[in-house]
Amino acid sequence: MVCLRNKLRFKIISQTLLGVFIFLFYCEYLVFYVVQMHCSWPKLDPIKKEPFIDNTEDPVKIMVLADTHLLGSKNGHWFDKLRREWQMHRAFQTAITLHAPEIVFFLGDLTDEGSFCSDEEFNYYVNRFYSLFSTRVPETIRIYVLVGNHDIGFHYAVNPHLTQRFVDGFNSPSVQLLTVRGNHFVLINSIALEGDGCSLCKSAERQIAEISQLLRCTRNSSLSNCDQKMKLATYSRPILMQHYPLYRESDIECDDFDAAPWSIKQERFRERWECLSRDATYELLTQIKPRLVLSGHTHHGCTRNLSVGKGVEITMPSFSWRNKNNPNYGLGVFAADNYAFLKCDMPREDSVINLYILGGTLLLIWFTYLLYQSFRV
Numbered sequence: 001m002v003c004l005r006n007k008l009r010f011k012i013i014s015q016t017l018l019g020v021f022i023f024l025f026y027c028e029y030l031v032f033y034v035v036q037m038h039c040s041w042p043k044l045d046p047i048k049k050e051p052f053i054d055n056t057e058d059p060v061k062i063m064v065l066a067d068t069h070l071l072g073s074k075n076g077h078w079f080d081k082l083r084r085e086w087q088m089h090r091a092f093q094t095a096i097t098l099h100a101p102e103i104v105f106f107l108g109d110l111t112d113e114g115s116f117c118s119d120e121e122f123n124y125y126v127n128r129f130y131s132l133f134s135t136r137v138p139e140t141i142r143i144y145v146l147v148g149n150h151d152i153g154f155h156y157a158v159n160p161h162l163t164q165r166f167v168d169g170f171n172s173p174s175v176q177l178l179t180v181r182g183n184h185f186v187l188i189n190s191i192a193l194e195g196d197g198c199s200l201c202k203s204a205e206r207q208i209a210e211i212s213q214l215l216r217c218t219r220n221s222s223l224s225n226c227d228q229k230m231k232l233a234t235y236s237r238p239i240l241m242q243h244y245p246l247y248r249e250s251d252i253e254c255d256d257f258d259a260a261p262w263s264i265k266q267e268r269f270r271e272r273w274e275c276l277s278r279d280a281t282y283e284l285l286t287q288i289k290p291r292l293v294l295s296g297h298t299h300h301g302c303t304r305n306l307s308v309g310k311g312v313e314i315t316m317p318s319f320s321w322r323n324k325n326n327p328n329y330g331l332g333v334f335a336a337d338n339y340a341f342l343k344c345d346m347p348r349e350d351s352v353i354n355l356y357i358l359g360g361t362l363l364l365i366w367f368t369y370l371l372y373q374s375f376r377v
Ligand SMILES: [Zn+2]
Pocket: 109, 148, 149, 150, 243, 296, 297, 298
């Protein structure tokens, strides 16, 4: 009798532990593959091909995400920090395994407290970021990082030290032109677009003007002020990337599946806070003439036509479950004469919580049943 009771107790404990392990394994690891495997690279649509551009190169495959907001020592509970970082790490590694992009772009606000933390903590941030998003990533995949207001502060608070430590830590100059197989990616520090003549702004404006001139001369070298040295190999309309969205009054017209809830959509944007100023937006669009603009900052998705020129802006939602119930990342396929872009679903926070509640209830029922059986012996 005692032997049978001991056997039953062992069965109860082992089956309960096995159940807990299976639920944890599914909710913390497998669920990312189950959800993200439904997403694949978008296909180029021949109807959208741009005229007058010759392209013989293979398309470039990029992955884009925004607003990771890694928590620091001041805000947030340690468990919140641990959980969010684990979720983002798993979602990112799963995406790298499933999609194997050539380039990954982070659209700013990598950190939550980068604008006011100590240098020691900032160095910890840099190491933490690379351990979450770079270790175990093949060396062939290039990672580019843009700066956000949480990384160095809004324009009124930013100073040369904060800017430089971000540039050094993440190898991220204020303005970058990256050309890959005929595609021109222009990466800009949107905090440097205040237009008030500050040294950060003047330097960024000069570099943007140089890129504009380079693109102009590549498109038509017979123009005045152009010589043969001032050319890229191929002209194609650039892809502009920055942290702030271009100027818009609010998110009211955004109807993406990951758009903001209605109450937030109605809130009016303030220039230079929630979006770029009208002036900076106009200057950027007229100088760079992008076919696509990718931005972040609002934590919610939005797709809209550009106010100047023919093109689209896609605002990416936050990659962190702390800011969004249904975060996601973007996959883009770019050729000089065409492109396709889509957003990939990640597990929803509420679905995972519901799964834990269901699993916990089932385990409790099973545990109670086995306990009842053991008392009957
Ligand atoms: Zn931001």
